[in-house]
Amino acid sequence: MGIFSRFADIVNSNISSLLDKAEDPEKMIRLIIQEMEDTLVEVRTHSAKALADNKELTRRIEFLEEQVEDWKNKASLAIQKQREDLARGALIEKQKAEEQLKNLRNEKTLLTESIEKLAGEISKLETKIIETRAKQKSIVMRRQAAGHRRDIKKQLHTGKTEEAMSKFEQYERKIDELEAEADSYDLGGKGKDLNQEFAELQADDEIEQELEKLKKSLQDK
Numbered sequence: 001m002g003i004f005s006r007f008a009d010i011v012n013s014n015i016s017s018l019l020d021k022a023e024d025p026e027k028m029i030r031l032i033i034q035e036m037e038d039t040l041v042e043v044r045t046h047s048a049k050a051l052a053d054n055k056e057l058t059r060r061i062e063f064l065e066e067q068v069e070d071w072k073n074k075a076s077l078a079i080q081k082q083r084e085d086l087a088r089g090a091l092i093e094k095q096k097a098e099e100q101l102k103n104l105r106n107e108k109t110l111l112t113e114s115i116e117k118l119a120g121e122i123s124k125l126e127t128k129i130i131e132t133r134a135k136q137k138s139i140v141m142r143r144q145a146a147g148h149r150r151d152i153k154k155q156l157h158t159g160k161t162e163e164a165m166s167k168f169e170q171y172e173r174k175i176d177e178l179e180a181e182a183d184s185y186d187l188g189g190k191g192k193d194l195n196q197e198f199a200e201l202q203a204d205d206e207i208e209q210e211l212e213k214l215k216k217s218l219q220d221k
Contacts, residue, residue: 015132019139026143029136036129043125047118050111057108064101068094 015032019025071094078087 015135019135025139026136029132029139033129033132033136036125036132040122040125040129043118043122047115047122050115050118054108054111054115057104057111061101061104061108064097064104067097068101071097 015029019028071090075087075090075094078084078090
C-alpha cells in the first residue's frame with residue numbers, strides 16, 4: 001500500500017468504530033497510533049525531499065533566467081557587429097533556455113502544490129494522532145476504573161462482608177444477653193432487699209407485741 005493511500009485510510013478512518021469491533025481495544029489503539037506515527041515519519045520524509053527539490057529547482061530557474069538574459073545580450077551584440085550568424089546562434093540558445101525555463105517553472109508549480117498538500121497532510125495526521133492518543137488515555141482510564149469496580153464487587157461477593165456482619169450481629173447479641181443478665185441481677189437484688197425490710201418490720205412488730213404482753217402479765221401480778 002502506497003504512503004498516500006495509507007494516509008487517506010488513516011485520516012478517514014473511524015477510530016471509535018474500529019475500537020468497538022476490536023477484541024482488545026487497548027492493543028488495537030496502540031497499533032493504530034504506531035501506524036500513524038510511522039506514516040507521519042514517511043510523510044515528513046517526502047515533505048523534506050520535496051522542499052530540497054524545490055530549492056534545487058529555484059537555483060536552476062535562476063540560472064536559466066540568467067542564461068536567457070545572457071544569450072539575449074549576446075544576440076544584440078552580434079547584430080551590432082553585423083554578425084547575423086552569431087546573433088542567430090545566440091537566439092537559438094536563448095530559445096532553448098527559455099523552453100527549459102518554462103518546463104522548470106511548470107515543474108516548480110506542481111512541486112509547490114505537492115509541498116502544500118504534504119504540509120496539510122502532516123497537520124491532519126498530527127491532529128489525528130493527538131485525538132487517538134486522547135482516546136487511548138480514555139480507554140486506559142476506563143479499563144482501570146472497570147478493574148477497580150470488578151475487584152470491589154469480587155470482594156463483596158466473596159462472603160467476607162456477610163461473614164463480618166454476621167459476627168458483628170453475634171457480638172451484639174452476646175452483649176444484649178450480658179446486659180439483660182446484669183439487669184436481672186439488679187432486679188433480683190432489689191426484690192431481696194425489699195423482702196428483707198418487710199420481714200424485719202414484721203419481726204419488729206411481733207417483738208413489740210410480745211413485749212406488751214410480758215409487761216401486762218407483770219402488771220397483773
